[in-house]
Amino acid sequence: MTGSDVAGEDAEGYAGLRIERARELARRHGWASVRVLEPGQLITLEYREGRLNLAVRDGVVERSWEG
Template identity: 75%
Template sequence: MAGTDEAQPGAAGDAEGYAGLRVERAEELARRHGWASVRVLAPGAMMTMDHREGRLNLAVRDGVVERSWEG
């Protein structure tokens, strides 16, 4: 998947709006739009299951965000 540098509709505040972006661009946009923490996760990565308000999780494969969610 090539990914894009263009934000998806609603990406600024919508935790699920970062899919398809290159990870670098997604991190930049997330921080610019007020996410307190951005966690990048590789496929199959171990992670804590605690929910943290203000944390954006990015599931990334080959440098492209496949899924994003708050917590």
């Protein structure tokens, strides 16, 4: 199973988790890659199938999405 095979709501279910736990769960759910984004970090906006994005603050996921 790859991240793209996981239901879309799975990509959004990481908010509130500590980053280490979110990465662990992402691996279990088959995400091909996980991108951690700190506040104010510049990012590219290209869509990558199978990538989980985690916006974090103080080690806690505030938002998560696929691509």
